[in-house]
Amino acid sequence: MPAFDETLLDDEGRRHAVDSTDMLRALAGAGAQVRRAITLTDEHDLTRVAAGDRPRAVHVAAVGGSEAVSSVLDLLISRTSPVLLTADGSGPLPGWVGTLDLVVAISLSGRAEWPVRQAQEAGRRGAHVLTIGAPVSPLADAAAAAHGVHLSIDPGTGHSRTALWSLLVPALLAASACGVVDIPRAVLLGAADRLDAQAERFRPDAEYFVNPAKSLALDLAEVTPIILGDGPVTGTAARRASAMLARTARVPTTWGRLPDAAAQVVACLSGPLAGGATEGDGRDIFADPYLDGAVEGRLGLLLLRDPVPTASSPGSEMERHNTAQSVADHAEATGVRVLEHSAAPGHDVERFADLVSLTDFTSTYLAIGHGLDPATAPGLAGLHLPRKATE
Incomplete structure (x- = not known):
């Protein structure tokens, strides 16, 4: 190097x-991401998440840059909530997921293969489904088919590494709405100010x-x-x-x-x-x-x-x-x-x-x-990864 x-x-x-993609500018917009995500999430009826009841357990399906959302949810839920949380977005839906559970599938593009598959399988099993990602996407379709809730992100958001708050804020608001964790809106606005x-x-x-x-x-x-x-x-x-x-x-x-x-x-x-x-x-x-x-x-x-x-x-x-x-x-x-x-x-x-x-x-x-473009890495395109596995 x-x-x-x-x-x-x-x-x-x-x-x-x-x-080349002005990643520094994208990171500088993190506070605005929080406020925009709150506004977009307010357009949805969060009382429909898990039918307004606290689920028995939560499973989060996210890969790549979206995995940070799983980590934060795990941090908050494990410390204050009696609800079990698991996270794995790169394989089949766990066998224990059933009608009393909530599956949260996250993908910025809405096309990450395994989160989409897990959302679809959760719907077939009768589990509650919450998806977060692009408004018109296979992930949104999976939520609709499962009679779940899809929370759309701002279409102008960059790639998943700079979109953490666009993905995390809807997840926190939805988790609060169904009683899994209590995150006051003032806390999110305080984070935006920071x-x-x-x-x-x-x-x-x-x-x-x-x-x-x-x-x-x-x-x-x-x-x-x-x-x-x-x-x-x-x-x-x-x-x-x-x-x-x-x-x-x-x-x-x-x-x-x-x-x-x-x-x-x-x-x-x-x-x-x-x-x-x-x-x-x-x-x-x-x-x-x-x-x-x-x-x-x-x-x-x-x-x-x-x-x-x-x-x-x-x-x-x-x-x-x-x-x-x-x-x-x-x-x-x-x-x-x-x-x-x-x-x-x-x-x-x-x-x-x-x-x-x-x-x-x-x-x-x-x-x-080091003279390296922070948004790209040579060689990734040639890897045999699942479709959109990095989103």
Whole structure:
């Protein structure tokens, strides 16, 4: 991979030449996506979702960039709801799904093969069906055939990696309508405000020293990152960040959530990619990436953190905070560079919005800095994948 060229991010003409679909602009519209999705969803009768009753269980069928919706629903439902949620959009509908259950099938284009098939099969079994995607599509047809509900997205929305909020907001509103989870509308509007504020911070014409996304991209260009969340919300954000770095920036990553992943992360910190021949953060301050080539293979730890617990916080939050700090301290002691970013206090959805906005912009800046179009990847078209499997 070519050395990271930070001047590509500051030169508008060269930046647009690499970012051919203006992915940065699409990400900057995340807050507007939330508000537009609320407006579009309000046009539908959500009392029809699961016939207005709370379903026994929810199964989510989504693939590619839409999978993040499954992760967020799982985060929220598992913490506050007695309803079971499963997610798998790349195979047949689970055998246990029946008339008491809700199947949520999501596809930006409405043509992703397995979500469409699962929605059709759910209808045949008499399950409740909710679909989210393009207004005129096989997915919408599957919902109609099942006498379910189809929530249409804005036809002008880009690809699924930049359309997270267009897909997530209808799912949250529908889940709230049928009693699966309680997400007040004010929380979604608060998340929209945060996304707007983050887009302003991460705008392309903001200098590195005031643009955390550009700075983080520059830092990640020097390491092979492990992305670690210190709790449920940050762990979900870490999973999204890992997917975005791989798909958008073509950077291989692994991710985990504390405390579950503490042992494997600490083990990696004493492995062959940890540390280096130099002291401090493992970087040679005299190395010139243009003359000597980019440093490759050195491990870095990107730690996504919740706000520091207060005296009134549950003891489990303080335990997670302390575990995260001990992992960070151990990483630094072994010469692994530690990059930490924290969400501002707020609802789970708002904190998720904070962190995802940062890592979405960072992934895009990282791709552009390496001269890679963030919207496309050579070779994907030649893979033998199910039809529209990446949407």
